[in-house]
Amino acid sequence: MDKLKYALIGAGGNAEKKHIHGYKNLDDVEVVAICDVEATKASAMAKRHQVANVYTDYRDMIEREQPDLVSVVTPNFLHAEITEYALSRGVHVHCEKPLSIHADEARRILQARERSGKQVMIGLNNRFTNEAVYLKKWIDEGHLGDIYSAKAGWIRRAGIPGRGTWFTDKDRSGGGVLIDLGAHYLDLALYLMGLPDVHYVAGRIHQNFVHTTTRNRNGYTGIAGGLFNVEDAASGYLGLEGGSSLALDFSWASNIEEDRFYVELMGTRGGASLVNGVLKLFGEQDGICLDLTPKLKLNPNLQLVNEFRHFVDNIRHGGHTLIAPAEDGVYFAQIVDAFYESAASGMPVILQAPQSVTLTR
Ligand SMILES: NC(=O)c1ccc[n+]([C@@H]2O[C@H](COP(=O)([O-])OP(=O)(O)OC[C@H]3O[C@@H](n4cnc5c(N)ncnc54)[C@H](O)[C@@H]3O)[C@@H](O)[C@H]2O)c1
Known part of the structure; x- marks a missing residue:
């Protein structure tokens, strides 16, 4: 099976604790690049996780690496801008919470998703804990x-x-x-x-x-x-x-x-x-x-x-069963x-x- 090409945007605290490990651990995903406006942060994370390519401009990274999916793990005000851009280039997006800082931006993301045919999942890890999954089923x-x-x-x-x-x-x-x-x-x-x-x-x-x-x-x-x-x-x-x-x-x-x-x-x-x-x-x-x-x-x-497996499976199978879809954002x-x-x-x-x-x- 071809590996999905994954790239990370924003190499701060949450990216280190969550996203890079989540995707590195999937054997059908290859982490191809890391981007941060602070070059030293991107380089240090790339070194820690043996990632070959480092960028300071996410547009440049998406153009050159042509990833299948990206995580957006930047400060909140950039989520909508970066997610919309990635979608416009045909890239699936795993965007950290909150999806946007205002509802009008979130609606724009939905429109961009419709135009692209790609998927957007919000990084709502508290929906993915065993307790939450079990309780949701219990309630349903x-x-x-x-x-x-x-x-x-x-x-x-x-x-x-x-x-x-x-x-x-x-x-x-x-x-x-x-x-x-x-x-x-x-x-x-x-x-x-x-x-x-x-x-x-x-x-x-x-x-x-x-x-x-x-x-x-x-x-x-x-x-x-x-x-x-x-x-x-x-x-x-x-x-x-x-x-x-x-x-x-x-x-x-x-x-x-x-x-x-x-x-x-x-x-x-x-x-x-x-x-x-x-x-x-x-x-x-x-x-x-x-x-x-x-x-x-x-x-x-x-x-x-598993939040990361769940998103990749939805991407691979064109599924529409996301636990944390953009609509909820x-x-x-x-x-x-x-x-x-x-x-x-x-x-x-x-x-x-x-x-x-x-x-x-
Ligand atoms: N799901 C969770 O449990 C959880 C936990 C913490 C943070 N978060 C979310 O993750 C996001 C990041 O939070 P954090 O704690 O990692 O913040 P952080 O400040 O540690 O990291 C943000 C990183 O984004 C980089 N950045 C800023 N502008 C950029 C750009 N244009 N392109 C690329 N990189 C850019 C910064 O240099 C920084 O390294 C936030 O949206 C936050 O709400 C989620």
């Missing part, structure tokens, strides 16, 4: 019934990803903790709920740790006095179709006992919680409340779905846009005509 089998209430969050005590980096610059990140960590756990909650229609979004944002130097994430040093014009905390509420709702709470820094990342779902037949990577399922059998704890970590080699970006609009105005933002709800007596 009906064990939760109708999910009427959800909570999602990722709260850190000291987790600012470096003051003065692109993360804390609104023009380059699109926002603070909501677009950064919300792109994982708010996305995951909505994905598990079946991406329900969002009727309204009420959001609040805060900047309580902008002037501290003590709340940086381990390993993220930042630049003293650097630009920090995004929120370090975001909380809010989504009114969803069918009268259901989702409460969210995200912070890069906060005065809490310990970090917590979670999705909690309450349904008419059952419930589920995924807290700090541990999945629990709640229900009732024969009149007795019953809890289940799937032991998904017992086998360290268990991987129900449009859905998420609409929520993020509405959230920041709500936070700025102090009022909920209506996305769709709300439904009236009546209770029976």
